[in-house]
Amino acid sequence: MTNVSLKDRAAVVGVGVTEQGRTPGASNLTLAVDAFVRALDDAGLHKDQIDGLLTEPGTTEFGWALDYLRLGEALGINPSFTHTVMQGGSTAASLVQTAAMAVATGQATYVACVFGDTPRTSRGPRTTDAAHGNAEDSWGVWGALGAITWSAMSASRHMALYGTTSEQLGEVAVSARLHASLNPEAVMREPITLDDHRESRAIVDPLRLLDCCLVTDGGACVIVTSSERARDLRSTPVSIAGMGQAYTTEKLGHPDWWYGPHQRTAVTRAYEMAGIEPGDVRVAQLYDNFTISTILWLEHAGFCGVGEGGPFVEGGRIRLGGRLPVNTHGGHLSAAHPEGWLTVIEGVRQVRGEGGDRQVADADICLVTGRGMLLNCASALVLTR
Amino acid sequence: MDDYRKPLPVVTELNRPFWDGARREVLQVQCCTECGHLRYPIAEVCPRCLSGGVEWVPLSGVGEVFACVTYHRAYAPEFSDDVPYTVAIVQLDEGPRMLSNVVGPGRLDARVGDRVRVVFDAVTAQTTVPRFRLAQD
Ligand SMILES: [Zn+2]
Numbered sequence: 361m362t363n364v365s366l367k368d369r370a371a372v373v374g375v376g377v378t379e380q381g382r383t384p385g386a387s388n389l390t391l392a393v394d395a396f397v398r399a400l401d402d403a404g405l406h407k408d409q410i411d412g413l414l415t416e417p418g419t420t421e422f423g424w425a426l427d428y429l430r431l432g433e434a435l436g437i438n439p440s441f442t443h444t445v446m447q448g449g450s451t452a453a454s455l456v457q458t459a460a461m462a463v464a465t466g467q468a469t470y471v472a473c474v475f476g477d478t479p480r481t482s483r484g485p486r487t488t489d490a491a492h493g494n495a496e497d498s499w500g501v502w503g504a505l506g507a508i509t510w511s512a513m514s515a516s517r518h519m520a521l522y523g524t525t526s527e528q529l530g531e532v533a534v535s536a537r538l539h540a541s542l543n544p545e546a547v548m549r550e551p552i553t554l555d556d557h558r559e560s561r562a563i564v565d566p567l568r569l570l571d572c573c574l575v576t577d578g579g580a581c582v583i584v585t586s587s588e589r590a591r592d593l594r595s596t597p598v599s600i601a602g603m604g605q606a607y608t609t610e611k612l613g614h615p616d617w618w619y620g621p622h623q624r625t626a627v628t629r630a631y632e633m634a635g636i637e638p639g640d641v642r643v644a645q646l647y648d649n650f651t652i653s654t655i656l657w658l659e660h661a662g663f664c665g666v667g668e669g670g671p672f673v674e675g676g677r678i679r680l681g682g683r684l685p686v687n688t689h690g691g692h693l694s695a696a697h698p699e700g701w702l703t704v705i706e707g708v709r710q711v712r713g714e715g716g717d718r719q720v721a722d723a724d725i726c727l728v729t730g731r732g733m734l735l736n737c738a739s740a741l742v743l744t745r
Numbered sequence: 746m747d748d749y750r751k752p753l754p755v756v757t758e759l760n761r762p763f764w765d766g767a768r769r770e771v772l773q774v775q776c777c778t779e780c781g782h783l784r785y786p787i788a789e790v791c792p793r794c795l796s797g798g799v800e801w802v803p804l805s806g807v808g809e810v811f812a813c814v815t816y817h818r819a820y821a822p823e824f825s826d827d828v829p830y831t832v833a834i835v836q837l838d839e840g841p842r843m844l845s846n847v848v849g850p851g852r853l854d855a856r857v858g859d860r861v862r863v864v865f866d867a868v869t870a871q872t873t874v875p876r877f878r879l880a881q882d
Contacts, residue, residue, distance in 0.1 A: 498755055501752050501753065502832055502844055502874070502876070503824050503830055505816075505824070509832065513812040513813075513814055516813055516857060517811065517812040520857030520858065562815070562817040563817060564815065564818065565829075567814075611786070613785070
């Protein structure tokens with residue numbers, strides 16, 4: 361593939377994370393504004409310097425195409441570049457890529473990527489909607505309700521083909537909780553054991569309660585600018601060295617949809633741009649809406665072979681101090697939900713060296729991945745110092 | 746049967762032959778008149794050749810479990826009497842994959858690779874839902 365490489369053309373210069381958990385009284389919009397203000401402060405920027413505004417509408421108030429306008433008005437800014445997209449847990453890393461392209465091509469100078477969501481305190485979309493997926497699918501007819509369905513299907517088939525065990529999924533959950541216990545922003549900080557996982561109730565077998573991510577309210581913001589401008593700002597710049605996206609739009613129509621071949625493509629593209637190999641990655645933040653997702657990402661990112669994700673996580677390999685610390689903030693499983701956003705922000709913090717008690721030594725190359733919708737969308741970033 | 750509270754299919758002109766077929770206890774999908782591709786999910790055009798030409802063809806209703814999961818939690822109150830129930834992706838012998846349920850004897854022990862056969866569940870006077878039972882070999 362030939363391209364005008366975006367390697368190291370843009371950098372993350374500001375991150376903002378609101379309170380996570382239950383935020384009664386807050387709306388998607390107020391959380392987005394809060395996150396934006398925090399990220400501005402982190403970068404040392406004034407709001408009027410932001411001339412690019414990229415948003416993901418919350419899952420509970422689909423602002424869809426108008427989301428950027430609503431937020432811009434609330435912030436009192438009049439940008440020269442905007443974009444709103446919904447790719448579920450893939451959106452955050454995808455918007456950072458759009459931001460990098462915008463600054464590299466001169467369409468904007470300082471781009472804020474913003475999200476706020478209240479799935480915990482407000483009623484989400486009714487899950488019995490027979491049109492879940494699309495009208496012709498009518499999957500609710502068969503009781504296929506909730507986002508858990510598709511990851512449970514992935515786990516079912518991965519277990520059948522490769523012998524992956526529930527205990528291996530449990531190790532992913534235990535590892536995430538261990539990391540969350542070291543993260544003051546995490547919602548669930550009480551350590552758990554493999555026994556706790558085994559004894560947690562079955563939700564959609566083969567997934568148990570402790571295989572599932574949290575459902576929490578919160579906001580997040582990431583500010584991107586050119587690598588040149590980044591050097592003059594308050595924070596330690598984190599370079600966007602590689603990026604990639606890919607999609608499997610077909611669901612039942614694609615034999616490998618359950619496994620996510622697009623995830624591998626997205627990571628491979630990011631590695632190629634950054635000029636790195638899996639062995640160069642020091643820490644990884646991998647989208648973990650369910651424990652099986654972490655296993656799939658480990659395979660797609662080339663840390664192990666196809667089907668080897670289960671054995672790979674054994675023995676603490678993805679825990680702090682292990683060969684490849686994964687989701688050092690606790691992930692969606694234990695830190696908080698904002699789909700894919702804290703994954704990106706933890707990547708930034710690790711590369712900056714601001715991980716506190718959970719800091720990985722020499723975390724100078726971090727892989728960040730997101731996946732969203734009905735497993736369809738994947739995005740990947742390589743962040744470096 | 747009027748007390749059936751679970752979701753019913755959104756029947757459109759596009760998918761009506763699928764649901765009409767089910768009422769006649771025939772599992773049928775679209776076949777592209779241009780390239781012969783058997784497609785499911787139901788779609789306006791063939792995803793292989795983009796032709797809109799379509800013929801509905803009956804399938805054997807036989808296949809195998811591609812992936813299967815068991816709901817122990819009811820995500821909607823309408824399903825609270827059903828748990829635990831099994832949702833599966835079925836690999837049909839003719840090629841398409843279909844989302845459905847495994848019902849009947851052994852349903853909770855269904856495993857990837859198990860052979861299954863379609864059964865038709867008339868849930869209301871108007872609607873029959875295709876589901877699958879483990880094949881008795
Ligand atoms: Zn065709």
